[in-house]
Amino acid sequence: MTFVTDTPLGELTIEPVDPERDAALLQRWLADPASAFWQMSDLSVAEVHDYLTGVAADPHQDAWLGRLAGEPVLLAETYDPRHVLLPGSFDAMPGDLGMHVLVAPRAPGAEVLHGLTDAAFGAVMRFCLTDAPGARGALRVVVEPDARNAAIAAKNAAAGFRVLRDIALPGKRAVLSLCDRADFAASPLGSVGTDAAPLASHLRPDLADRAHRHLVAKAIAELAHERLFLPARADGTNAEAAATHDDALEYTLVAGEATYRFWARRHLLEHWIVDEASITRTVAGDVARVDALEIITDLQSVLAIPENLLPVYLEELSSTFASACAKLEREAARITPDAPSLATLLIEGDPAEAFQAAEAAMSEGHPGFLANNGRIGFSLSDYERYAPERGARMRLVWLAARREHTHLALGGDQTEDGLYGSELTGADRAAFASRLRARGLDPADYLYLPVHPWQWEHRVAITFAADIARGDLVPVGTGGDEYQPQQSIRTFLNRTRPGRHYVKVALAIQNMGFLRGLSPAYMRATPAINDWVADTVHGDPTLRAHGFQVLRELAAIGYTGDAYHRTSTPNPYRKMLAGLWRESPLPRLREGERAVTMAGLLHRDAAGTALVTELVRASGLDAAEWVRRYLDAYLYPLVHCLLAHELAFMPHGENLILVLKDGAVSRAFVKDIGEEIAVVGTRQLPADIERVRAVLPDDERALAIFTDVFDGVLRHIAGILAADGVLDEREFWALAAETIDRHAADHPDLETGVDLRSATFAHSCLNRLQLRNTLQMVDLTDQSGSLIYAGEMANPVARVRALVE
CATH class of the missing domain: 3.40.630.30 (Gcn5-related N-acetyltransferase (GNAT))
Incomplete structure (x- = not known):
């Protein structure tokens, strides 16, 4: 034809x-x-x-x-x-x-x-x-x-x-x-002879309905989990806060003049799984659209978002909605692989390609936060260039920063020449030096600082114009290597030379309750903190036996020659010119191993297929054995770090890199150390890293496992496996209890007042933090004191069996 x-x-x-x-x-x-x-x-x-x-x-x-x-x-x-x-x-x-x-x-x-x-x-x-x-x-x-x-x-x-x-x-x-x-x-040739090209082709009704329903289901599930409300049983039966049922039941939620009806399953840790397709909304008795923004305004009196911050929160939620539509569009076009294809890649594919394919395929973002892809400051074209889920590659902009105003902190085994010699090619360094000399400047007077292209265009060239004009900051061009943004959006993996280090840079967009800057003051101690944590972890025979390793942030740089550093009080402008280099997991992989962000275990594709389910099936292992190996690589080392070293990480899905062999987890790498670890006791520390100490009572120390691991990660994985009929959640939590008990049996002489099998623990709530102040969720100098609690949560691994029946 x-x-x-x-x-x-x-x-x-x-x-x-x-x-x-x-x-x-x-x-x-x-x-x-x-x-x-x-x-x-x-x-x-x-x-x-x-x-x-x-x-x-x-x-x-x-x-x-x-x-x-x-x-x-x-x-x-x-x-x-x-x-x-x-x-x-x-x-x-x-x-x-x-x-x-x-x-x-x-x-x-x-x-x-x-x-x-x-x-x-x-x-x-x-x-x-x-x-x-x-x-x-x-x-x-x-x-x-x-x-x-x-x-x-x-x-x-x-x-x-x-x-x-x-x-x-x-x-x-x-x-x-x-x-x-x-x-x-959307291209010039594609629009010739047609109607105007769709410049936002992802914002169409079919994708929008799915994205709205997903976010509304998540809003109901996570806000109910945080006890901001308790939906009622549609049949009039009393709905208890801690009730569980494996079969879906119908619920109603009255929100102002609106009423939501939906079917849901309920699991341990007050975890709700809401059937997205079942959600209906009526307003004053009339059928109304299911809309992620409307549920926030419907619930405004319950959520108690400050009036002046409500529009900001809605903007972050709008951006999250838009990115959800774009993710659905890309998977429908088969640009993003589905879960079965990802599982195959993570068993058979090229390690670097598989790692980054999974990194770009994640559809959810943070599993607990509702407005988790705010990215306020990005335009549509910025989103297409720089969002992790786009999987695009880009080149970093490099500035020469006058040495007297710039601090380069190095790990104990690093040198300046060694760092730049490995992270910049010889051609890069020659070109940068020649551009400095062309302006009559001596390259020896400068250090090279990586900058996000968005940061250069929107912040550095404008906000730091005076520093550039006087030659304290000199743009020397883009590097030759291409990088891909990771889930954390301002961290990049080198795709040209995958064995080189990650680069993390400041990015002054508003996202998930923070301006995503990097503090030069904090960067000064970052390599020393990482050296100490790595020495502690890698020097421990138990952690070595479990393959638990630290990806060090081994160099950090920050510029402080600007006027903003001479103001009387700290401000966000002090966090706009800094960067660090972190070890990549790829050189540590052995034959047959693949790496994947732990966030991948929480991923469902557009068809609803879960990556963790596909990996369990592809591994050929019994589901309980698969989970046991995962917990042995993840939970056991974190318990040991807390109990043996008073060391608490922020071990959420994006901060853990899992190593897979034949589809099963064999070991784990932990990252993002400088800003997200704490020593929660009185053990001796080097003076230059004393800032990481946060002495806490035993029950608060335990929250490093209860909140960050149980509530933040494992309840979601347990829910997915249960919903997919892969593993009953009671068996899942029994395996977690077994892991904790095995650690205790392996270390009978370890004295600690931390009880991870206690009946209950304090219920720390994440969305409440963002709803309280979407501009700054917590005070980074007092993170523990910034938390919001909603009573006690029943511990799914409690010694009292009745709590898990």
């Missing part, structure tokens, strides 16, 4: 190539100097005929002829990248289509047809990406042009292609690039 499309130059058709009919014509096109990058200029007509016949006989590729007003104007080839040209170089997915296009060279003396290349290229892209009659119906198009072909690079960019990386292919160094339907629709 012939494909037909309109172009600015008229109707263009695309039909299969006929080798008998077309060989002579296409041989003339291929022999033209303009077609040199096809590498077929020396073929005879007979050889071109044989080539086209071979393509026609191959079930994985096709050749096509395009005609404008009946005259041949283009040759296109399409192929399945899973079988042709790219196996081993690109992890193709169903719906991917490879493409080559050649626009007919202008014949000598022929009239120039302006706009032909754009018209032809756009027509071929529509042919590849639409479901129209005769079209290929692909979800994504992949191309691999010669890296030297600047003309096609420009045309690819105009069609919405995103560069992935350079790859080696026979006869060329190729630029692997990808374009999905949304990319093309």
Whole structure:
């Protein structure tokens, strides 16, 4: 069937190539100097005929002829990248289509047809990406042009292609690039001959309804968990706060004039699993839309958000909603792999590619916080460039910061030359130095500071304009390495050289109750804190036996030469020019191992399939054994650190990197040490890291496990496994109790007043913190004193059996 499309130059058709009919014509096109990058200029007509016949006989590729007003104007080839040209170089997915296009060279003396290349290229892209009659119906198009072909690079960019990386292919160094339907629709070529391009294609009703329902379900579940309200049983039965039931029951929630009805299951730790599709909302008896923003205004009197901060919270929630829509769109387009594909990658895939595919696939953000993707300050284009779930790569901007106003703190085994020698290429350092010399400046007087491109454009070049003008800060360019943002958004993994360190930079956007800056004052002690924690952990034989390791923040830099550091009181502007380098987990992986953020265990894809469920099934292990190994790698070391060393981490999903072998957890790496650890007792510390001490009574020490591990992580995993029929939650918590008891049995001489099998523990509430002050949830100098509690929570591993029945 012939494909037909309109172009600015008229109707263009695309039909299969006929080798008998077309060989002579296409041989003339291929022999033209303009077609040199096809590498077929020396073929005879007979050889071109044989080539086209071979393509026609191959079930994985096709050749096509395009005609404008009946005259041949283009040759296109399409192929399945899973079988042709790219196996081993690109992890193709169903719906991917490879493409080559050649626009007919202008014949000598022929009239120039302006706009032909754009018209032809756009027509071929529509042919590849639409479901129209005769079209290929692909979800994504992949191309691999010669890296030297600047003309096609420009045309690819105009069609919405995103560069992935350079790859080696026979006869060329190729630029692997990808374009999905949304990319093309929003591109200059995609909008030609159509209605205005959808600049926010993810904000459409079908995706919006799913995103709203997900967030409303989460709002009901997490706010009920924090005891801000207790939904009532629809049948009038008394709904107790700690009730549990494995089967879904119907509930109602009265919120102002609105009433919500829904079905839910309830689990230990007052964990609710709300059926998103079941939610209905009525206002004054009339059916109303289910809307994530409306439930907050419906509940305003209950939530008690300060009036002046309510719009800020709604903006953070709006941003979270928008990103949820975008995540759904990307998975529907198969840009983001689903949970089964991720599980396969995490068993068989390239370690770096699998690690980052999972990092970009996470759909939830923080499992407890409702407004968890605020990112106030990002535009739509910023979101597309820099949000972790976009999986895009970018280059850091580098500033030369005058040494006398800048502090570089180094771990005990680090040197300045060694750090910059490994993190910047020789070409980078030479270019930076030459730019300084060109301004009459001595490179020896400066240190190099990494900066987020957004931070440079929106903050540094404006807010620190005076520092740049006087030469205390000198922009020296972008580095050569490409980086990918991680779940924490301001931390980046080096994709060009994956064995190099993470880089963490300041990013002055508002997100989850904080401006995401980095304090130069805090950075001074960061490497020393990390050295001490690493020495403590790596020097402990129990922790070594469990494979528990620290990813050190081994260098940190901060600039303090600005006027904001000379004001009388601290302010957010003091946290806008700092960075650090952290060890990557990838060089520590052994043969057959893969890394994944622990947040991955909380991930459900758009179809509702859980990654943890897929990993359990793929591992071939009994579910209880899989969980036992996970707890042995995660819970046991954290219990040991607390009880043996008075050391408490912030071990949530994004701060733990799990090591998988054949789909099962074998060990764990902990990160984000400098700002998120505490020594909760009186043990001796080096003087320069005394700031991490926070002496707490035994019951508050225990919250390092109860709040951060049980409530913050394990209740969600237990709920997923129970909902999926993989493991009963009582058995899950019995395994957690077994882990704690095994640690006690292994260390009978360890004296501690911390009781992790107590009947109850204080119920610390996260959303209440953000609702109280969405601009600064806690005072970082007194985090314990900033917490909000809602009574006592029944401990799911309590010695009293009745508490878990």
